[in-house]
Amino acid sequence: MTPDSGDSSEISTIDVAPSGRIVETLARREAIPSVKEQVDNAIDAARRHNYLIEQQSESVGEKITDARIEIEFPTTDDEEQDDAGEEQAEVEEESGDSQDRDNQPEEEPYIEIWDNCGGLSEDRHAIVLRPGTSASEEAEDLPQLPDAIGWAGVGAIRGAMSLGHTVTFASRREGEEMGHKATVTLDNYTSDETEIPLEPYEMEEGTSFIRIEDLTIALEEDFGEDGAELIEELASTYSLFLGGEFPGVREEDGLEPDIDLDLYVNDTLVNDRVQAKDYDWAFVPMDDLHPRTIRGYEVNPEKFDGISERLRVDFTVGLLRTKDSSKMGLTLYANRRKILDAETEKGLNRQFNFNSFNPVTQGRLCILVSIRSVEEPSDIPTTDEKDTLNFDYTTTKEILKAVGRLGVEYQRHSMSKKLPVPITKAYPRGHPQASNGGEIEDHNYSSDPNDLEDVGRKNITDKPGQPAESGRYNDFVEYPRVRDIINTHAELGIWCPTVLSPEYRPAYVGITEEIAEEYDIEPTKGYYEGQFDELHDDPYWLEDPIEVTDGPGEEYDTETKMEYLTELARLHARENVYYTGLPKFEDPFYKEQLVTAGASLDELEAIDKLPEELQPESPKKPEEPDEEDEETESEDRRGVISETTIDYILTTEQRSRIEDQHLPSDYESLEEADEEAIAQILRSVLEETEEAEEKLQSIQNMIQT
Numbered sequence: 001m002t003p004d005s006g007d008s009s010e011i012s013t014i015d016v017a018p019s020g021r022i023v024e025t026l027a028r029r030e031a032i033p034s035v036k037e038q039v040d041n042a043i044d045a046a047r048r049h050n051y052l053i054e055q056q057s058e059s060v061g062e063k064i065t066d067a068r069i070e071i072e073f074p075t076t077d078d079e080e081q082d083d084a085g086e087e088q089a090e091v092e093e094e095s096g097d098s099q100d101r102d103n104q105p106e107e108e109p110y111i112e113i114w115d116n117c118g119g120l121s122e123d124r125h126a127i128v129l130r131p132g133t134s135a136s137e138e139a140e141d142l143p144q145l146p147d148a149i150g151w152a153g154v155g156a157i158r159g160a161m162s163l164g165h166t167v168t169f170a171s172r173r174e175g176e177e178m179g180h181k182a183t184v185t186l187d188n189y190t191s192d193e194t195e196i197p198l199e200p201y202e203m204e205e206g207t208s209f210i211r212i213e214d215l216t217i218a219l220e221e222d223f224g225e226d227g228a229e230l231i232e233e234l235a236s237t238y239s240l241f242l243g244g245e246f247p248g249v250r251e252e253d254g255l256e257p258d259i260d261l262d263l264y265v266n267d268t269l270v271n272d273r274v275q276a277k278d279y280d281w282a283f284v285p286m287d288d289l290h291p292r293t294i295r296g297y298e299v300n301p302e303k304f305d306g307i308s309e310r311l312r313v314d315f316t317v318g319l320l321r322t323k324d325s326s327k328m329g330l331t332l333y334a335n336r337r338k339i340l341d342a343e344t345e346k347g348l349n350r351q352f353n354f355n356s357f358n359p360v361t362q363g364r365l366c367i368l369v370s371i372r373s374v375e376e377p378s379d380i381p382t383t384d385e386k387d388t389l390n391f392d393y394t395t396t397k398e399i400l401k402a403v404g405r406l407g408v409e410y411q412r413h414s415m416s417k418k419l420p421v422p423i424t425k426a427y428p429r430g431h432p433q434a435s436n437g438g439e440i441e442d443h444n445y446s447s448d449p450n451d452l453e454d455v456g457r458k459n460i461t462d463k464p465g466q467p468a469e470s471g472r473y474n475d476f477v478e479y480p481r482v483r484d485i486i487n488t489h490a491e492l493g494i495w496c497p498t499v500l501s502p503e504y505r506p507a508y509v510g511i512t513e514e515i516a517e518e519y520d521i522e523p524t525k526g527y528y529e530g531q532f533d534e535l536h537d538d539p540y541w542l543e544d545p546i547e548v549t550d551g552p553g554e555e556y557d558t559e560t561k562m563e564y565l566t567e568l569a570r571l572h573a574r575e576n577v578y579y580t581g582l583p584k585f586e587d588p589f590y591k592e593q594l595v596t597a598g599a600s601l602d603e604l605e606a607i608d609k610l611p612e613e614l615q616p617e618s619p620k621k622p623e624e625p626d627e628e629d630e631e632t633e634s635e636d637r638r639g640v641i642s643e644t645t646i647d648y649i650l651t652t653e654q655r656s657r658i659e660d661q662h663l664p665s666d667y668e669s670l671e672e673a674d675e676e677a678i679a680q681i682l683r684s685v686l687e688e689t690e691e692a693e694e695k696l697q698s699i700q701n702m703i704q705t
Contacts (some may be wrong), residue, residue: 011197011198011199011200012122012197013195013197013198014125014126014129014196014198015126015194015195029158029159029162030162030222031162031223032222032229032230032233033159033385033386033387034159034160034162034163035071035111035230035234036234036237036386037156037158037159037160038113038159038210039069039071039234039238039263040149040337040386041128041150041156042067042069042113042117042208043067043117043149043259044145044148044149044150045117045118045119045120045208046064046067046115046117046118046259046261047145047148047258047259048118048145049061049064049117049118050063050064050258050259061175061205062174064116064117064118064206064259065259066260067116067117067259067260067261067262068115068262068263068264069114069117069261069262069263069264070114070115070264071111071112071113071227071230071263071265072111072112072113073112073219073266074109074110074219075219075220075227075266108213108214108215109215109219110164110211110212110213110215111163111164111211111212111215111219112209112210112211112212113209113210114207114208114209115207115208115209116204116206116207117206118173118206119172119174119176119205119206119207119208120171120173121173121176122176122198125171125180125182125198127156128156128157128169129156129157129169131157131158144376145377146373146374146375146376146377147335147336147372147374148335148377149334149335149336149337149377149386150377160210160212161186162216163212163216164212164213164215164216165185165186165214165216166183166186166213166214167183167184167185167210167211167212167213168181168182168183168184168210168211168212168213169181169182169183169209169210169211170182170201170203170208170209170210171203171208172203172204172205172206172207173206174206176205178200178201178202179200179201179202179203179207180199180200181198181201182196182198182199183196183197184196185214226266227265227266227268230265231265231268232273234263234265234270235273236275236338236341237338238261238263238270239274239275240333240337240338241261241263241336242261242263242270242271242274243271243274244274244275246314246316246333246368246370247279247281247291247368279318279320279327279366280320280321280324281318281319281366281429281440282318282319282321282364282424282427282428283427283428283429283431283435284319284419284423284424284427284435284479284507285427285433285503285504286423286476286478286479287464287465287466287476287477287478287479288435288436288441288464288465289319289410289413289435289464290318290434290435290439290441290464291316291317291318291366291440292316292318292441292442292443292462292463293314293316293440293441293442294313294315294402294406294443294460294462295443295444295445295446296313296314296444296445296446296447296456297312297313297314297445297446297457297458298312298445298446298447298456299311299313299395299398299399299402310373310374310376310379311371311372311373311374312371312372312374312446313369313370313372313399313402313403314369314370314372315367315369315402315403315406316367316368316440317366317367317368317403317406317407317410318440319364319365319413319414319419319424320363320364320365320366321364321424321428322421323363323421324363324366325342325363326342327342327366328342328344328359328363328364328365328366329342329343329344329348329357329365330343330344330346330347330348330367330369331343331366331368331369332347332368332369332389333369333370333371334370334371334372334380334382334386335373335377335380339386339387339388340388340389344359345357346388346389347391347400348411351397352397352400352401352403353400353401353403353404353407353408354404354407354408354411355408355411355412358415361414361415361417362415363414364424365407365410365411365414367403367407369399369403371399379395381393381396381399402458402460405460406460406463408473409463409465409473409474410464412473413464413476413479418480419483420483420527420530422510422525422526422527422530423479423483423507423527425510425511425524426506426507426510426511426524426526426527427506427507428521428522430519430520430521431506431511431519431521432515433502433503433505433506441462443462445457445458464476478504479507482500482507482508483527485499485551485554486507486508486526486528486531487531487558488551488552488556488558489528489545489551490528490531490535490545491531491535491558491562491589492552492585492586492588492589493532493542493545493546493588493589493592494546494547494548494589495528495545495546496547496549496550496551496585497509497528498549499551506526507526507527508526508527508528509526509528510523510524510525510526510529511523511524528545536592542588542589542591542592542595545588546587548584549584550584550585551585552583552585561586562589564616565582565586565589565590565593566593567616567617568615568616569590569591569593569594569596569599570593570597570616571614571615571616572594572604572614573594573597573598576599576603576604576605577604577605577606577607577614578591578594578599578601578604578607579607579608579610579614580606580607580608581608
């Protein structure tokens with residue numbers, strides 16, 4: 001890959017004295033992030049080249065339309081070929097057929113990165129070779145790329161020295177007669193002699209390469225066999241530059257890269273390894289639980305009055321149809337470069353308006369965020385390593401709090417015990433009953449670019465569910481109602497999806513074969529089938545549900561009725577009778593309970609009236625307190641457990657886990673829960689029963705005190 005050396009008679013020098021960083025930090029980066037630093041610089045170079053042409057600030061030739069970056073290093077296959085060559089040489093020597101060969105020493109391992117992204121002029125080679133400098137510092141007289149990805153400004157030589165202690169860099173800017181090359185070692189940064197030769201070098205216009213030798217890494221161990229791990233990482237980090245898409249954001253929003261880039265690792269085109277992540281969103285019509293995109297949310301890191309916002313944030317939030325570990329959690333891009341990929345810890349907590357994320361139970365939650373700098377790339381709130389956000393920055397907090405105001409509404413309903421998986425599976429994008437027509441709901445929060453006083457929309461109000469009269473969260477009433485109706489039907493052993501409106505029936509029946517064939521989607525089982533199988537798994541009489549034309553209404557008290565029908569069937573089994581006067585939808589469950597009680601249906605005497613002696617006592621509902629008594633009792637019991645008490649009894653982890661995952665929907669925090677509610681929570685949550693009883697007793701003692 002390296003061009004042949006040209007005339008080296010005219011040699012100047014450049015000073016590579018470190019600027020702004022301590023030398024001892026040079027060689028302390030992991031291998032793959034260090035390679036990414038070189039890729040960052042090449043991508044920025046191509047985009048900056050085109051940007052300067054657009055700004056007509058400098059004559060730098062033609063626009064780069066087909067950028068190319070090649071990363072080369074010896075692999076296992078190369079070593080096998082070398083071994084084969086040595087074996088052949090031995091055979092030739094033994095047979096006397098060998099020819100004279102140059103006694104060349106075996107080539108040492110190396111890493112070389114070549115690009116055609118515009119090249120650097122002779123006077124700007126120091127940008128690469130002097131630690132702590134950046135293109136913006138070295139070219140303050142030129143318009144700077146506002147959304148560059150090499151914003152840390154310490155990456156090129158620091159990354160290279162982390163891979164090996166001898167670095168050769170060569171570059172030729174388009175339009176220049178000759179390229180230039182310089183070689184630097186780690187010793188140059190630790191000695192008094194920091195000036196190194198910069199010699200002319202014959203190479204193609206508009207190209208650069210960096211060759212790293214005296215490697216400090218093990219290629220196969222750090223890059224994977226034949227570079228497999230490196231290829232996978234590059235395909236993920238640069239997916240938006242290599243053909244990937246950001247779901248929910250429109251083309252006019254500017255997330256499409258402004259260069260066509262091919263990235264190679266040896267002979268492998270990394271573009272082909274970009275996983276076109278087809279986000280299998282759930283478009284659940286109940287409570288409008290389809291994904292949403294907020295475009296153009298604006299943040300100003302320094303909050304200067306009268307100045308337009310300097311960071312643009314676009315984010316898409318929704319539920320996936322099924323749990324997917326490669327997509328769940330938080331995925332975040334900064335200036336199109338992926339910083340977080342399916343992150344399930346950082347940024348997903350109460351500090352940022354989320355509840356604590358549980359990847360086991362909340363694996364359908366998917367949050368995609370893009371941050372772009374409008375004026376200065378250094379405004380991006382990441383660490384210098386660019387592998388995560390800096391969570392101490394005010395900017396980071398403002399961004400994630402905005403995302404959290406929408407994301408928490410989906411997070412609360414991502415647990416299968418609340419919104420069962422068969423319900424989300426029933427509503428793919430292509431289903432005729434998909435919410436919002438199977439499209440991501442789009443909202444533009446950006447400001448008017450012609451109005452400096454306009455800061456855009458700040459209050460995230462476009463959410464699923466219905467705004468609550470009070471409290472932090474929206475109300476969700478539709479899918480719990482549908483879920484409870486299906487549960488009731490499954491318990492009764494009846495099949496009656498027609499009680500639901502057409503858009504809700506897929507939750508009951510799934511994606512039928514007819515719908516699947518007509519709309520070219522995969523069939524699925526409905527929520528009903530799994531519930532029925534679970535509730536009627538023993539080999540009783542009711543092996544299949546009984547279809548009925550009318551089901552119980554919403555006011556049907558399932559638990560009370562089930563208890564009554566069970567007692568009725570037990571009594572009738574003892575008396576050897578069968579009552580025919582029940583509603584059709586209660587008959588299957590009644591019959592199943594008769595069989596469960598040991599009766600043979602064929603031998604029972606049918607009766608159409610129930611004398612008193614064949615009726616069990618009806619389960620009594622607790623008397624309803626009048627409103628005044630209820631208010632008094634609520635005031636007496638709610639708030640009786642202070643926040644201090646809760647913090648004294650429970651650890652922070654226990655309190656967070658209880659409030660996020662186990663607190664009944666009637667309460668927004670533990671401070672609102674009464675003694676009975678906390679007792680129930682503790683018994684169901686804490687791992688040891690004795691511990692639960694001990695903590696409950698402590699709470700009771702403090703209440704009495």
